[in-house]
Amino acid sequence: MLVDQYNPFEGKMLQILDQEGNITDEKLLPEIPDEELVRLFKIMLYTRVIDRKALMYQRQGRMLTYAPNEGQEACQIGSVYALEQRDWMAPAFRELGAWLTRGVDLKTLYLYWYGNEMGSKVSEEIRILPVSIPISSQLLHAVGLAYAAKVRGLDEVSIAYFGDGGTSEGDFHEALNLAGVYKTPTIFLCQNNQWSISVPKHFQTASETFAQKAYAYGFKGIKVDGNDIFAMYAATKEAVDRARKGEGPTLIEAYTYRLGAHTTSDDPTRYRDNTEVEAWREKDPVKRFRIYLEKRGLWDEEIEKAYVAEKEEEVEQVFADIEQNGGTAFDDVFMYQYAEMTPILKEQYAEWKAFFQERGML
Template sequence: MLVDQFNPLEGKMLSILDKDGNVKDKKLVPKIEDEKLIEIYKTMLLTRVADIKALQYQRQGRMLTYAPNQGQEATQVGSIAASEEKDWLVPAFRELGAWLYKGVPLEQIFLYWYGNESGSDFPENVKMLPISVPIASQLNHAVGIGMATNIKGEDEVTLAYVGDGGTSQGEFSEALNFAGVFNTPTVFIISNNQFAISVPRKFQTKAKTLAQKSIGFGIPGIQVDGNDVLAVYAATKEAVDRARKGEGPTLIETVTYRLGPHTTSDDPKIYREDVEVEEWKEKDPLIRFRKYLIDKNLWDEEKDEKQKEEFENIVNSNFKKVEESGKISLEKIFKYNYEEMTPELIEQYEEYKNYIEKGVK
């Protein structure tokens, strides 16, 4: 078991690929079919292209506040790729790669950041909770899904994401405690990108790792190289398999880095040095995984350039649809949340409908 082999208390971190894409230990390489390896890489590349374009759209005044993902693609895609379609995804707000791999249409993601309510109305086959901006509150929701899964006797697993800053919130501890006590099939993934807005990781906790926080709740924990997609996949696959067999939750800390700002309202130059950013750019998750695939004769630079160009066209096309989408109906805002509207929602809907009809400003 990887969680036994890589004990965070002993300073051991799971890493399979070095920064140049070379395999450190062949015994640790997870079994992934070639087609899936390419799918993972393409999703990471689409995430990078869409992320860069989204930042440009926002700077041009064409989109609202946006949370960039650059540098965290391996953590996002490597983890969700280790799950199955029937499993649940409970995100925070910086999991673009996971959303895309899970099957959320890019147009819909752009709608969300555009401020359109339709951006939260996911396709029925995509088992994902709405994007959650309140820090760590989504973790208890994930545990609730896990408790329901156990009660219903199903074999679904829930993957829940949180940033390093979120581990300082009470909801983090509450969620891990309940998950452990009720043995829920929950995989907690900490995207440790080194900063909670401007607050560095060192001010979040005195613990040497975030992964070791699992010990206090009686569940397994492991720290992995979050820029190594194979390491993230391997750790998550093991955790998902354990959860599906009824062996309970796991805490995974992925050590990665946010290359861009926290959001488009943030200026990271105020609180971190450019030299630090440049050091992390050398650990770029796309570069190392691309080199790995090229060495396996599954990819090449020519394919890469063509794929980038194709993705740029796809991204621009999707955002054009968003800009042409127009306003949505009032009913849409209220009626998609539940199979049947609750009495409270009906009351709110009727109240606001009357407010609009009266033309009150």
């Protein structure tokens, strides 16, 4: 098994596709049909188009604070591709590629960052929890979903996404402990992008890897090249298969890099050197996957130009519609927090209505 072959205590990291677009070990290459490879790359490109457009809209004052994804596309898309529709995903807030792969539409995603409550509502057929801003709280939700599935005898797994900074939260340790004790079918996906806002990895933990933390809780962990879509898929698929067979949880450390800011409220130039950023840019997940597909004759520059132009136009049309029709009905802030409004919320809602009625604004 990969999880044994790439023991984090031995300083090993799983890689299948290197930064030059070469396969390092053909035996490890997952069997993915050519048409699916192209589809996954298109999702990767689409993610980057959406991401860059969102940054532009935010800088123009047309969108609220946004969390960029550039550089982390492979660890998101490769991992979530290993799930089935019946499985659950518990995201943090930087999982654009995973949301798109699971089938969340662009309008919903942009509505969230636009400040509309409906951006948190996805189709019930897509098993994704809402964005979790409190760090690592979603890990316990993922364990709860997995434990419920196990108790009910359902063939379902859950995956929780979080950053390296999330491993310093109590919820991280509580979730791993609970998952280890009850052997829940949970995959913990740590996107180690080297920086938790302005805090570097070496101030986050004294451990050599984040993957090794799994062993303290009685299950396995593996460190994976997070910019390698094949390695991310292979490691996650194995973890999903093991979970379905009752072998418990897995912690996957996706070794990647946040090329942009933590959010649009952050200035990364104040705490990291640009030479570091440029060195990681050479390991770009989009670049290496593109080279691989071109070598296989599955992709070329002309196809990419046409596809990107098409998606840019689509994104612009979606956002234009949101600007015209996506304003938040203030009632939603009260109505959709709980299934039924709590007494305190009802009181606050009444105060809000009275305030605006007195001023003739309702």
